[in-house]
Amino acid sequence: MRVVVTTESRCLRTPDARVWIHAGPSYPNWSRYLAAFRSVRVVARVRDVPEVPGGASRVDGEGVEVWPVPHYQGPAEYLRRQGAVRRAVTAAADAADAVILRVPSPVGSLLARARERQGLPYALEVIGDPYDVFAPGTLRHPLRPVLRHLTTRRLRHQCRTAVGAAYVTEHYLQRRYPVREGAVSTHVSSVNLPPDAYVGQPRVVDGPRGAGTVVSVGMLAQLYKGVDTLLAALARLAGPGLRPRLVHLGDGRFRPELERLADRLGVADRVTFAGVVSTGEAVRRHLDAADLFVMPSRTEGLPQALIEAMARGLPAIGTTVGGIPEVLGIDDLAPPDDPAALATAIGRMLADPARMTAASARNLARSRDFSADTLAHRRTAYYRAVAAATAQGGHRPVLHATG
Known part of the structure; x- marks a missing residue:
C-alpha cells in the first residue's frame, strides 16, 4: 500500500x-x-x-x-x-x-x-x-x-x-x-x-555565564518564534556582569525588521543573525559553543530545535506554549510575549552555575526519550x-x- x-x-x-x-x-x-x-x-x-x-x-x-x-x-x-x-x-x-x-x-x-x-x-x-x-x-x-x-x-x-x-x-x-x-x-x-546528536556527558558549569552566549533557532518567515520578545529581553539584560550575546539560527522575510529592532533596542552589537544553517553537524557546533538555549515561541507543537539543544546537554529556557512545558521544568519557563519575565528567567539561569549544571543533566536525560x-x-x-x-x-x- x-x-x-x-x-x-x-x-x-x-x-x-x-x-x-x-x-x-x-x-x-x-x-x-x-x-x-x-x-x-x-x-x-x-x-x-x-x-x-x-x-x-x-x-x-x-x-x-x-x-x-x-x-x-x-x-x-x-x-x-x-x-x-x-x-x-x-x-x-x-x-x-x-x-x-x-x-x-x-x-x-x-x-x-x-x-x-x-x-x-x-x-x-x-x-x-x-x-x-x-x-x-x-x-x-x-x-x-x-x-x-x-x-x-x-x-x-x-x-x-x-x-x-x-x-x-x-x-x-x-x-x-x-x-x-x-x-x-x-x-x-x-x-x-540519531546517536550522534547526543553528547556523552552533561555539562559541568563552573562559574556564572552572565556575559555568555545565548542561542535561538527558528525560521523568520513569521513572528511565531518570538525573536522580537527575545531581543526585548536581551535589552533588559544589560547590567554589570550580565550582558549575554545572542546568536540566532534561521532566516526569513522578518529578518530585516528584527535587525532594525535590535538596533533600536541598543543590542545590535550583541546580536548575530547567522541565517540558514544546514541541519546536523553545523547546528550542533553552534549549540556546543553556546551557554544557554532560549525558545521564546508564541506557538509550538513540540519543537525539534529545543530537543536537539537538550541532547547537547544545553540548559534551556522556553515559553509556556504547546508541548514545551512537557519537556522543561516550571522554573525554566516564561509566558510568551513577556520580555520582562523572559529576561528574569534567562538572567537567573546564567547567574547560577549549579542550576545550569543541573539543567544540563536533566535536559540530556529527557532528550533520550526522543532517540x-x-x-x-x-x-x-x-x-x-x-x-x-x-x-x-x-x-x-x-x-x-x-x-
Whole structure:
C-alpha cells in the first residue's frame, strides 16, 4: 500500500527533477513510513530553481516521491492560487492509498475535504495548534481572528473524523483536539535524533555565564518564534556582569525588521543573525559553543530545535506554549510575549552555575526519550494501524497504538 503524506514545507526542484529543502523534513524523515508502506508520496509546495541550493538536503529518493503543489507563501498568495492548489492536492491520492495529513495545514485540509466527499478514510499527524498560530502577535493579517476561528474548528472536525491521530505532544494537543471513540491515538514526536546528536556527558558549569552566549533557532518567515520578545529581553539584560550575546539560527522575510529592532533596542552589537544553517553537524557546533538555549515561541507543537539543544546537554529556557512545558521544568519557563519575565528567567539561569549544571543533566536525560530507537517502534505501530484501518475502509474500530 502506498501512503500519501501532506506537508506545509516548501521544497525546491532542480532541472534534474530532484527535490530539495533548506529547513524541514528531508529524505530520512519520509523514509520512516517505508517501515509500514510500500512507497511514500509527499504532497508539498514546490518551486523550480536552476541549481542545488547551498546547504539544502534531498527530499525524494528510493521509495519516496514528491507530488508538487503550486508554490505559495502566506494567506494572500494561497488565496490567489487556491484553484490550482486544490486541483493538485485533490489529484495526489487514489482511493486505494492510505493518507496521513500533517495538520494544521491548508494543503492537508484540502485533501481531507476531498477524502470526505469520496467517503474515503484519512489519518492525521497533529504537529501544531492553530489557536496559537493565529494568536495576536504571531501573524499580521486583517483576517487573523477569522482564520483563528476557522482553522481551530477545522482541526477539531478533522480529529473527530480521522481514523487515527498521532500527536507530537504527550497531552497538550490531545486535550484540545481529541479523536473520536475507536480511532487510533498515540503520541509520536516528529523529532528523531540519531546517536550522534547526543553528547556523552552533561555539562559541568563552573562559574556564572552572565556575559555568555545565548542561542535561538527558528525560521523568520513569521513572528511565531518570538525573536522580537527575545531581543526585548536581551535589552533588559544589560547590567554589570550580565550582558549575554545572542546568536540566532534561521532566516526569513522578518529578518530585516528584527535587525532594525535590535538596533533600536541598543543590542545590535550583541546580536548575530547567522541565517540558514544546514541541519546536523553545523547546528550542533553552534549549540556546543553556546551557554544557554532560549525558545521564546508564541506557538509550538513540540519543537525539534529545543530537543536537539537538550541532547547537547544545553540548559534551556522556553515559553509556556504547546508541548514545551512537557519537556522543561516550571522554573525554566516564561509566558510568551513577556520580555520582562523572559529576561528574569534567562538572567537567573546564567547567574547560577549549579542550576545550569543541573539543567544540563536533566535536559540530556529527557532528550533520550526522543532517540530514533525509542520512537521507531511506536511510530511504526501507528503507521501499521493506519494501513489496517485504510484497508477496512475506515469503518471499523482498530486497536489503540499507545505507549
